[in-house]
Amino acid sequence: MASSGRPGAGMAHASRGDRGDNGDGWADVDTARRDSLTDVPGGVRLQKVLAAAGVGSRRACEVLIGQGRVEVDGEVVRRYGARVDPRSQVIRVDGRRIPAREDLIYVALNKPAGVLTTMSDSRGRPTMADFLGNISERLFHAGRLDYDTEGLMLLMNDGDLAHRLTHPRFGVPKTYLADVAGPVPKDLGRQLITGIELDDGVASADRFRVVERAGSRALVEVTLHEGRKHIVKRMLAAAGHPVSRLVRTQIGPVTLGSLRSGMTRQLSTEEVGDLYSAVGL
Secondary structure, eight states: OOOOSSSTTOOOOOOOGGGGSSSOOOOHHHHHTSSSOOOOOTTTTTHHHHHHHHOOHHHHHHHHTTOOOOOTTTTEEETTTHHHHEEEEEEEETTEOOOOOOTTEEEEEEETTTTTTSOOOOTTOGGGGGTTOOOSOOOEESOOOOOTTTEEEESSHHHHHHHHHHHHGGOOEEEEEEEEESSSOOTHHHHHHOEEEEEEEEESSSSSEEEEEEEEEEEEEEEEEOOOHHHHHHHHTTTTEEEEEEEEEEEEEEEOOOOOOOOOOOOOOOHHHHHHHHHHO
């Protein structure tokens, strides 16, 4: 499995001159007493939790705590020795929630065409499990892709986040590149955004643009938060432009980027935090 290493490494940066309230990284005693968070019996020191989540070194995390940039359950905590429970408490740095539990896994996969979005298949067809190496955890996926559709899939053992990323109520946008039959009329975007009548109701896109025109073909980008089966293909076909190839390039704030087909990478701490924000966690 290809991986980018520990998620979020290098997130915290601070020079000696801005470390803490007294310039050396250690908050003044009065500052350290400002929070009233109750220590969790047997809990883990806050700076250790932050470092394990990939925020930065323990020393850099102490700097963040001293600067008042860390919250636990909505309260700013300035004590380096504060003991917390990363399994039950919500911890944020600069307002962004961090994946504090060390057992959580967040993976991006560039799914090739001809792969099922399941972990096994009785007929022996390729599945996502073939690309996940030695990960044995049960992983949820944030939105299926058709057998012949390529691109970004997010896999995680965080069921709550996966559910929210998938459920249309939370309105997380997904972006696709589609190779379609051309020529593409100037009003195709307006048609898609206004709404296309399908056999199960009207479907509409959030954004549309033509990326490239090449003779009788065109490459278009469609963004929408619909979750119905084959929705992009059905919308474009109904508008008179059947799709020959479809690639998902983005889910919420996470992009496919340069991740090669069939490869995986761990999401960074920043990306996971942005996903939390996107669904209100």
